[in-house]
Amino acid sequence: MPVEEFVAGWISGALGLVLGHPFDTVKLLGFFKGMSFPIASIAVVNSVLFGVYSNALLALTATSHQERRAQPPSYTHVFIAGCTGGFLQAYCLAPFDLIKVRLQNQTEPRAKLGSPPPRYRGPVHCAASIFQAEGPRGLFRGAWALTLRDTPTMGIYFVTYEWLCRQSTPDGQNPSSATVLVAGGFAGLTSWVTATPLDVIKSRMQMAGLKQRVYRGLLDCMVSSARQEGLGVFFRGLTINSARAFPVNAVTFLSYEYLLHSWG
Numbered sequence: 001m002p003v004e005e006f007v008a009g010w011i012s013g014a015l016g017l018v019l020g021h022p023f024d025t026v027k028l029l030g031f032f033k034g035m036s037f038p039i040a041s042i043a044v045v046n047s048v049l050f051g052v053y054s055n056a057l058l059a060l061t062a063t064s065h066q067e068r069r070a071q072p073p074s075y076t077h078v079f080i081a082g083c084t085g086g087f088l089q090a091y092c093l094a095p096f097d098l099i100k101v102r103l104q105n106q107t108e109p110r111a112k113l114g115s116p117p118p119r120y121r122g123p124v125h126c127a128a129s130i131f132q133a134e135g136p137r138g139l140f141r142g143a144w145a146l147t148l149r150d151t152p153t154m155g156i157y158f159v160t161y162e163w164l165c166r167q168s169t170p171d172g173q174n175p176s177s178a179t180v181l182v183a184g185g186f187a188g189l190t191s192w193v194t195a196t197p198l199d200v201i202k203s204r205m206q207m208a209g210l211k212q213r214v215y216r217g218l219l220d221c222m223v224s225s226a227r228q229e230g231l232g233v234f235f236r237g238l239t240i241n242s243a244r245a246f247p248v249n250a251v252t253f254l255s256y257e258y259l260l261h262s263w264g
C-alpha cells in the first residue's frame with residue numbers, strides 16, 4: 001500500500017491548520033486556545049483522509065498518484081474515494097474534535113480571583129474526565145453527526161479540486177501552483193459551505209449535557225434548534241467557516257502536491 005500520501009497528508013494538513021486556527025477559534029470566542037492539541041491530532045486525521053482517498057482511487061481505477069495525470073479517474077470514482085476517506089477520517093477525528101470543541105467553549109476569564117477553576121485543565125485532562133464519567137463511548141459523542149457532515153462533503157471536496165484543476169490544465173500535465181492554490185481554496189470553500197448545517201448540529205451534540213440541553217438524537221437536535229432559533233441556525237458560522245476554508249485548503253493542497261511531486 002503506497003504510504004507517501006499518508007505522510008504528505010499529515011504534513012500538508014498541519015500547515016493548513018496553523019494558518020486556520022485563529023479563524024477556527026474566533027467563532028467560539030477563545031482565540032488561540034488549544035493550538036498544540038490540534039497540531040498533534042491532524043497527523044492522524046489528515047493522513048487518514050489523503051491516504052485512504054488515494055488508496056481507494058488505486059483500488060477503483062488501478063492507477064497510482066503518478067499515473068493519474070495521464071489517466072484521470074472519473075468524477076464518480078473521485079467522489080466515492082473522497083466519501084470513503086471522509087467517512088474513515090471522521091471516526092479518527094471524533095474524539096479529537098470533541099475535546100477541541102469542549103476546550104474552546106471554556107471561555108471563562110482565566111484566574112479571576114475567587115472564580116472556580118475551569119472544568120478541563122487541558123486536552124489530556126479533558127479526555128480523562130470524559131472517559132471516567134462516560135466510558136470510551138463518551139469520547140465519541142457527536143461522532144455520528146460528524147460522519148454525516150464529512151462523508152458527502154469530502155466527496156464534494158475532492159470533486160471540486162479535481163474539476164477546477166482539470167479546467168485550467170492542459171491534458172496530461174500537472175496543474176500549476178497557482179491552479180492548485182485556487183482549486184484547493186475553492187474545494188475547501190464548497191466543502192465547508194455544504195458542511196455548515198451539520199457542523200452546527202455536531203457541535204451542539206458534542207456540548208450536550210454541559211452548557212446546553214441534552215438531545216434525544218441528531219434529529220431531535222436539528223428539529224429543536226430550528227424550532228427555537230429558526231432555519232438561520234443551520235448557517236451559523238458560515239462566514240467564518242468560508243473565510244477559514246479558502247487559505248487553509250489552498251495551503252493544504254499546495255503542500256500535498258508539492259511533497260508528492262518532490263518524492264517522485
Ligand SMILES: C[N+](C)(C)CCCC[C@H](N)C(=O)O
Nearest residue numbers: 150153154191192195245248
Ligand atoms: C468536510 N469538511 C468541510 C468538514 C472539511 C473539509 C476540509 C478539511 C480541512 N482539513 C479543513 O480543516 O478545512
